[in-house]
Amino acid sequence: MMWKKMYNHLQENYGNDLHLYRSKSTYIEIANKNISKLTAINHLLENHFNLSLEESIAFGDNYNDVEMINGVGMGIAVGNARDEVKEVANKITDKSIENGVAKSLHQIFNA
Numbered sequence: 001m002m003w004k005k006m007y008n009h010l011q012e013n014y015g016n017d018l019h020l021y022r023s024k025s026t027y028i029e030i031a032n033k034n035i036s037k038l039t040a041i042n043h044l045l046e047n048h049f050n051l052s053l054e055e056s057i058a059f060g061d062n063y064n065d066v067e068m069i070n071g072v073g074m075g076i077a078v079g080n081a082r083d084e085v086k087e088v089a090n091k092i093t094d095k096s097i098e099n100g101v102a103k104s105l106h107q108i109f110n111a
Contacts (some may be wrong), residue, residue, distance in 0.1 A: 003028060021063040029064055037068040057108070059093075059101050060085050076104055 007028050010020055019036060021029040041058065045051040054073040060066070061081040069075030070088040077089035078100040086092055094100035 019064070023062055023064065031064075037065065038071040041068065041072065057105075059104070060089075061096060074108075076101075 003022075003026055007020060007022070010018060010028070010030065017033055019029075019031045019033055023029050037058075037060075038053075041056060042053055045053065045056060052073075053071055056072045057074040057076065058065075058068050058072040059076045059078060060069045061078045063082060063084060065077075065081075065085050066088055069077060069085055074091070075089045076091045076093055077085045078093055079095035079098065081089070081092070091104070093104040
């Protein structure tokens with residue numbers, strides 16, 4: 001398993017500087033630790049919408065969504081999300097192919 005050797009090497013040597021995510025069994029996503037989906041959302045909210053993270057909703061399904069789902073006011077995992085995402089989510093909705101995001105937004109904004 002070549003990806004495992006590469007992942008371990010990157011984690012051991014650059015783990016303090018990089019986000020490392022396995023998005024599929026053979027994929028490694030690599031990003032600077034100062035940049036993530038959560039930091040992007042926070043930047044947009046602060047600089048363009050004058051809102052806080054606590055006032056935001058985010059949906060996710062994969063390893064690179066854990067920080068985002070955990071960091072917003074309402075983190076929602078779709079039904080087909082990885083267990084790690086579901087563990088930090090405030091709510092779990094239907095699978096993405098079953099329109100889970102749309103159903104959740106409808107429930108939230110039409111309640």
